[in-house]
Amino acid sequence: MKKFGLVGGLGPISTLEYYKSIHDLYREKVETTGVCASNPPMVIDSLDLAVAYDLVSRKDWNTLSKWLIASIERLHGAGAEFAAIAANTAHIVFDEIQAGSPIPVIGIVDETCKYAHAKGLKKLIVFGTGFTMESGMYEKACAKVGIEAIVPNKEDQVIIHNIIFPNLEAGIVLAEEKAAMLGIANKMLAAHQADALVLGCTELPLIIKEGDLDTVLIDTTQVHIEAILRKILS
Known part of the structure; x- marks a missing residue:
């Protein structure tokens, strides 16, 4: 079992879907042995969509990639063993993110x-x-x-x-x-x-x-x- 870190907030509604669906699918696959169902180990770092939109609009790819890598570093510091970004557009700088991330990143x-x-x-x-x-x-x-x-x-x-x-x-x-x-x-x-x-x-x-x-x-x-x-x- 690996602890997962999610870069969220880009936007908030899809972040909620990630959180809910990961838990629902996890509970379908992991047998419940007690009164309460088990939860997957995960942590979320929620970013500001307005900041992301501004950086992408200006094509400031260097700042965008550093900003996203900093988020992954916070997730790693909280114990995440791998990460993902809950957005498609942010993957424009995915190569840079992979190169700078301290942990593996699953790309959408x-x-x-x-x-x-x-x-x-x-x-x-x-x-x-x-x-x-x-x-x-x-x-x-x-x-x-x-x-x-x-x-x-x-x-x-x-x-x-x-x-x-x-x-x-x-x-x-x-x-x-x-x-x-x-x-x-x-x-x-x-x-x-x-x-x-x-x-x-x-x-x-x-x-x-x-x-x-x-x-x-x-x-x-x-x-x-x-x-x-x-x-x-x-």
């Missing part, structure tokens, strides 16, 4: 691409923040396992980004914004004959759910959580 992008490869998927549409979609990180990571990742055009990227911020990050889902998001997804799935849609932002599952689209949905949050749990139990 790599785990998602490995998951898609294991499922035999060959072509993915990727939604996320504008920062994530323009970064090329999913295209690069998926190419390593023989998968093509495709992001929306610039106009649609702006629409998706402006739905995520500020509403989705605050847990607000509007019917007209959901319709716009699904419209872009259906258009791209048809145009590219893609195998799946990647929900490449940890808040996107709030607005796109199973049954909304006639395709496979890859919830990067859940893929990441399952990889984290495997490591906890290893």
Whole structure:
């Protein structure tokens, strides 16, 4: 059993999902022997989303990576043996984070691409923040396992980004914004004959759910959580 450290707050709603789902999955796999169910060993360092947004907006990658590494160092100081960051966009500087982290870090992008490869998927549409979609990180990571990742055009990227911020990050889902998001997804799935849609932002599952689209949905949050749990139990 390994103690896990989560870099949270990016944003708060997805951090709650990580905490709850890790506990729920853990309790499914670990037999309860007493009156109370057991909890997995973990610690959370919650960061300020406004700081992260500012750093990413200014493309201050050096400060961003140092800020995230400092969070992991605090987790390590609290006993964490490995860590993960509860956000997709922060993984733009994942290589720098891995290089500077005192403990192993499980990456959401790599785990998602490995998951898609294991499922035999060959072509993915990727939604996320504008920062994530323009970064090329999913295209690069998926190419390593023989998968093509495709992001929306610039106009649609702006629409998706402006739905995520500020509403989705605050847990607000509007019917007209959901319709716009699904419209872009259906258009791209048809145009590219893609195998799946990647929900490449940890808040996107709030607005796109199973049954909304006639395709496979890859919830990067859940893929990441399952990889984290495997490591906890290893």
